[in-house]
Amino acid sequence: MAKRNGKAGTARQKISLSLLWKQRYLLFMSLPFVVWLLVFKYIPLWGWSMAFQEVKPATFALPFWERTFVGFGNFAKAFRDRLFTQTLINTLGISFLDIAVGTVAAIVFAVLLNEMFFTRFKKLTQTVSYLPHFVSWVIIASIAKNIFNDGGVIDSLLGSRLHLMSTNSPIIWIVIVIINCWKEVGWNAIIYLSSMAGIDPGLYEAAEMDGASRLQKIWYITLPGIRPTIIVLLIMSIGGALGVGMERQMLLSNPLVEDYTMVLSWFSYKRGIGSSDYGLGTAIGVFQSVVGVTLLFAANKIAGILGEDRLI
Structure with missing residues (x-):
């Protein structure tokens, strides 16, 4: 039974890899949009850390760990x-x-x-x-x-x-x-x-x-x-x-x-x-x-x- 499950899993993996390879051009075309999403939507989420700190013009240029932490x-x-x-x-x-x-x-x-x-x-x-x-x-x-x-x-x-x-x-x-x-x-x-x-x-x-x-x-x-x-x-x-x-x-x-x-x-x-x-x-x-x-x-x-x- 374990062997059958192992073979089925291997077959599914091969099908998935084959499908990815067939659609490689579509995946390549979508790559710029994935990069855009990461750069402009997810990386800026780091800025949420300012919500838990005291950030004023005088302290804005300070590194994250040197700002005053105020919690909520x-x-x-x-x-x-x-x-x-x-x-x-x-x-x-x-x-x-x-x-x-x-x-x-x-x-x-x-x-x-x-x-x-x-x-x-x-x-x-x-x-x-x-x-x-x-x-x-x-x-x-x-x-x-x-x-x-x-x-x-x-x-x-x-x-x-x-x-x-x-x-x-x-x-x-x-x-x-x-x-x-x-x-x-x-x-x-x-x-x-x-x-x-x-x-x-x-x-x-x-x-x-x-x-x-x-x-x-x-x-x-x-x-x-x-x-x-x-x-x-x-x-x-x-x-x-x-x-x-x-x-x-x-x-x-x-x-x-x-x-x-x-x-x-x-x-x-x-x-x-x-x-x-x-x-x-x-x-x-x-x-x-x-x-x-x-x-x-x-x-x-x-x-x-x-x-x-x-x-x-």
Whole structure:
């Protein structure tokens, strides 16, 4: 029995080596990306050590072992900061609104595009819709301020002052989410359109023969067909909930609404670079990453419990 197992293991090893040799060119082509991943994603993790040290401009150039070790002192300092709680609420609020609105909008838009019969108009619409994805947030923010600011386009059209970007309240979250949705909806819809292209056309033909309406085909064939894609993208989005970038918040913000636009990445920048406390800024970044990974595994586990396809 032991000899048989040994022979089976040797055979599997030979097959694996043979397969690796056949795919050597593909492996060689992927090598630069593996190197890039190591250099820019994994080696910088050594910088996390600053989260457990007192790192100021005067001590930044010192070797690792000569800096003052403070344990979890930087984390405690971050949690006690008067802005931390509100910043965390802002980050979660904006992120989950983004996920909900962005996902629904992308799915609806993809379904509408998929149902179009006029191919030229469909391609033109799709091209125009994802062009804003490539436009800088600096330009997007300038356009948005001209539209939503007091005295802007909306105020001029409605003849009233809605104070959408000058009220110190979560209303600014809605403005930010709407602008981001408009910018990214076309780009996000591409993945769903690709998933729809993989659905068997015979299902639609059979449903049509059974007298199914257009809406019924969408509800019972299209949406179930892209459900695995939706679940995977939702899991990935939830995992990155705390990693929402600070660019759009900084550019769309002003002193009147900053209390509700500051997110953790911006808070980390202000405390780390702005206050020259690199250890504190790193601690906030580590907190973001750890909570993000936790949310990713939690969402993945919940998807498995509900019987959906899991990412991991």
